[in-house]
Structures are given as C-alpha cells and as structure tokens.
Amino acid sequence: MTAKTLTWSSVWNGRGLFETRELVTIGLFSAAAKASSLMLALMGGGMNPLTMILKSAVQSALLVVLMAKVPKTGTLTLSNAIGMLLSFLLMGQHVMSLPVVLLGTILVELLALPFGGLARRAWLAIPMIAISELLVRVINVGVSYLGVREQPGLLVMVLMVSAFSYLGILLGLFGGLKMAKELKHAGLIQN
Amino acid sequence: MRALSRIDHYRGAGRLSLRAETRLMMTAVASISSLVLSDPQALALLLSFSALYAVAETKPKTLLIAYLFMAVMCSVALFCVWLLGFVFPIIRESSLSMAISPFLRLAVTMNAILPLALNSRLTDLAMALGRLHLPGLVRLPLMVTIRFIPTILNDMIQLREAVGIRFRGRKGFLFWLSHPFTWWRVFFQPLIVRLIRSADELAMAAELKGLEPNTEFGGSPLPFSTHDRATMLLAALAMVLSGLAQILVGAHAGR
Numbered sequence: 001m002t003a004k005t006l007t008w009s010s011v012w013n014g015r016g017l018f019e020t021r022e023l024v025t026i027g028l029f030s031a032a033a034k035a036s037s038l039m040l041a042l043m044g045g046g047m048n049p050l051t052m053i054l055k056s057a058v059q060s061a062l063l064v065v066l067m068a069k070v071p072k073t074g075t076l077t078l079s080n081a082i083g084m085l086l087s088f089l090l091m092g093q094h095v096m097s098l099p100v101v102l103l104g105t106i107l108v109e110l111l112a113l114p115f116g117g118l119a120r121r122a123w124l125a126i127p128m129i130a131i132s133e134l135l136v137r138v139i140n141v142g143v144s145y146l147g148v149r150e151q152p153g154l155l156v157m158v159l160m161v162s163a164f165s166y167l168g169i170l171l172g173l174f175g176g177l178k179m180a181k182e183l184k185h186a187g188l189i190q191n
Numbered sequence: 192m193r194a195l196s197r198i199d200h201y202r203g204a205g206r207l208s209l210r211a212e213t214r215l216m217m218t219a220v221a222s223i224s225s226l227v228l229s230d231p232q233a234l235a236l237l238l239s240f241s242a243l244y245a246v247a248e249t250k251p252k253t254l255l256i257a258y259l260f261m262a263v264m265c266s267v268a269l270f271c272v273w274l275l276g277f278v279f280p281i282i283r284e285s286s287l288s289m290a291i292s293p294f295l296r297l298a299v300t301m302n303a304i305l306p307l308a309l310n311s312r313l314t315d316l317a318m319a320l321g322r323l324h325l326p327g328l329v330r331l332p333l334m335v336t337i338r339f340i341p342t343i344l345n346d347m348i349q350l351r352e353a354v355g356i357r358f359r360g361r362k363g364f365l366f367w368l369s370h371p372f373t374w375w376r377v378f379f380q381p382l383i384v385r386l387i388r389s390a391d392e393l394a395m396a397a398e399l400k401g402l403e404p405n406t407e408f409g410g411s412p413l414p415f416s417t418h419d420r421a422t423m424l425l426a427a428l429a430m431v432l433s434g435l436a437q438i439l440v441g442a443h444a445g446r
Binding site for chain 1: 218222223225226229268271272275276290292293296297316320328329331332333334335336337338339340342343344347371375379380382383384386387388389390391393394395397398402403404
C-alpha cells in the first residue's frame with residue numbers, strides 16, 4: 001500500500017499498517033503468552049518468585065520471536081494492547097494504566113524509527129522490549145502507589161513483584177534471541 | 192461470521208442479565224472512583240453501593256469465597272507491613288483509618304470485577320468492544336487471541352505429556368526448576384515451532400476466506416434494558432454521594 005492511500009480512517013480500520021496474516025500472527029502469539037502464563041501459574045502458583053521469573057521470560061521470548069516474524073512499527077504496541085485488553089476482560093486489570101502504557105510503547109516505537117526501524121535492524125527488538133517492559137512496570141508501580149498511598153509499605157510487595165518479573169523479561173530476551181536465530185536458520189522466519 | 196453475529200442476541204448471565212457494555216462501564220467506574228477517593232468514609236459508601244451490585248449479580252457462595260480469599264490476602268499484606276514497620280518506623284505512624292483505605296479500594300474493585308469475570312462470555316465482551324468503536328486493528332487479533340487460548344492450552348498439555356513420556360520418572364515441578372534449560376529446549380521450543388506453523392496456516396485460511404481487519408463481528412446492538420439503566424443510575428448516584436462525602440468529611444478531617 002502506498003503512502004497516498006494511507007489515511008487515518010484506513011489505519012483505524014486496520015488497513016495499510018498491517019495485513020490480515022500479520023494481525024492473525026499477533027493474535028496467536030498473544031494467546032500463547034496468556035496461555036503459558038496461565039499454565040505456569042497453575043503449575044507453580046501465581047505468587048511464587050520462580051514462577052514469576054519464568055512467566056515473564058516466556059512472555060519476552062515470545063515477543064522477540066513475534067517481532068522477528070512481524071518486523072513492523074506497531075507490532076509491540078499492538079501486542080501490548082491485546083495483552084492488556086485481555087487482562088482487563090478476564091480480570092478487570094489495567095483499567096487505569098492501559099492508556100499511559102500504550103502512549104509509552106508508541107513513544108518507544110517512534111524512538112526506534114531514526115535507527116532504521118525493525119524492518120532494517122532486527123536487533124532493535126531487544127532494546128525496544130527491554131525499555132517498554134521497564135516503562136510498563138514503572139507505570140504499574142505508579143498506579144499501584146495511587147491505590148495504596150495511605151499505606152506506602154504495601155508498595156514494597158508491588159516493587160518486589162515488578163523486580164522479579166523484570167528479571168524474567170531480561171532473561172527471556174536472550175532465550176528469545178537464540179530461538180529467533182534458530183528459527184531463521186530453519187527457515188521458519190525470514191528476519 | 193453469521194454464527195458469530197448470532198451471539199449478539201445472547202444477554203449476559205447473572206441475575207440481572209446485564210449487557211457486557213454495562214459491566215465494562217461498572218468496572219471502569221469502580222476502578223477510577225476508588226483511585227480518586229481517599230477518605231475511608233467515602234470509600235466505605237462506595238463499597239456499600241458496589242456490594243449491592245455484586246450481591247445482585249453474583250451467587251452468594253461465590254461472593255463469600257471471594258471475600259474469604261481477599262481477607263486472607265489482606266491479612267498476609269498487613270502482616271508484611273507490620274514486619275516492615277520494624278525496618279521503616281514511618282509506616283507504623285499512619286493511623287488505622289487511613290491504613291484501611293487500600294483494602295476498601297480492593298474490595299470496591301473486586302465487587303465490580305466479579306460480575307464481569309463470572310457472568311460475561313469472552314466473545315460477548317469482544318463484540319461489546321467492537322460496538323464501542325474499538326479499531327479494527329485491535330479487534331481481529333483480539334478475536335484470534337480469545338478463540339485460540341483454549342487450543343494453545345490443549346497443545347501445551349499434549350507437549351507436557353510428550354515430555355512426561357520422554358523424561359519418565361523425572362517429571363515434576365522441582366525437576367524442571369532445577370533444569371530450566373532442558374525445560375526450555377524440550378517444552379518451549381517445540382511450542383514456538385508449532386505456534387509459527389499454526390499462525391501461517393490460520394493466516395492463509397483467514398485470507399482465503401476474505402477476512403479483513405475491518406470485518407464486523409457484532410450484529411445490531413440491543414437496546415438497554417431497565418436493569419441496565421437502573422445499574423447505571425446506581426453507579427452515577429454512588430459516584431456523586433461518595434464524592435460529596437469525600438469533599439465534606441475529608442475537608443472536615445483535613446484530608
């Protein structure tokens with residue numbers, strides 16, 4: 001699609017930015033992220049630190065592979081939006097943080113553009129995920145502070161959970177990178 | 192898409208049979224109001240209204256279990272805060288009335304979430320989001336995600352069984368915790384390969400069927416029932432009264 005036909009209305013309706021096959025892939029990877037976190041929570045308990053690290057590692061590895069499969073500006077934002085909307089529908093989470101997180105992720109994607117974007121430099125996926133996930137956690141801690149502002153001691157629990165999950169994200173990035181290389185070698189992804 | 196659009200005629204389960212839009216709105220109103228309010232009396236007023244909504248929409252037994260679970264979680268959190276008070280004395284200086292505000296907020300949010308989570312079908316919620324003018328860019332992946340979570344869970348169970356046969360006698364959570372790289376190699380990598388193949392096949396099928404990002408999934412919207420209107424009125428009344436309580440009582444107490 002040329003830039004001439006790319007209007008605000010077409011972008012809003014999902015035409016121009018992504019093709020159907022790419023949107024289906026993003027949806028399927030979001031489903032895998034949610035299903036794996038459900039599975040791991042059932043296996044090891046949701047609040048177990050090791051399970052938290054493992055859940056986040058799987059989530060970020062899936063994101064790395066997804067961004068290698070669909071190397072376009074907007075993939076990260078869309079994947080985050082789907083995950084958060086699903087959490088909202090399933091558990092009513094992220095009502096307050098969703099708009100701020102989306103704005104933050106869009107900003108991260110725009111910052112990657114001067115470096116050539118994902119299509120040209122696939123390695124940009126790693127800093128993009130690391131920064132956006134850090135941003136998500138900072139915003140979540142901020143929103144949690146609003147909820148427990150009368151008893152700030154409760155925030156220590158939120159900080160610990162965020163720290164464990166971010167450690168998992170960083171570990172998952174390396175696992176995802178290794179896997180993306182193997183998948184490229186096997187011809188399953190092109191980027 | 193005809194079969195999907197038929198689902199639009201389904202009204203949500205629960206005693207009041209509310210529309211999914213009403214439940215979504217109640218969750219958003221409860222989350223935002225409870226964050227804005229800080230006075231315990233105002234939050235208690237909001238809690239009483241949200242409890243009315245939860246009692247009207249949820250089975251008493253389910254509500255009781257949820258409250259018991261929340262009580263246990265709050266007790267653990269309070270115990271941790273008490274322990275932290277030895278390290279940071281400033282935590283012990285906060286008054287009891289202010290210390291209960293976070294738990295009141297949690298209870299308000301839980302009262303709003305329970306009817307949404309227990310009585311609404313996911314497809315119904317996704318269609319409600321479509322009717323609320325969610326962009327087509329988000330609608331299609333969201334529908335795929337909702338549809339494929341059970342399928343992928345089933346795939347994972349099959350993979351776990353295959354791994355169980357391969358490592359017979361050594362399976363169990365502790366074994367996998369001590370061998371994370373083996374777990375990654377035998378469980379996660381086959382899952383990714385399977386996922387990529389499924390994504391390619393599904394994308395091809397979607398394109399061959401002419402599915403586009405702006406395909407409409409929802410049918411014509413149903414009019415709001417008396418229950419929907421009454422619930423919205425209750426939410427507005429709760430917001431106004433608790434806001435007034437926050438202004439009057441909070442100002443009197445200097446909060």
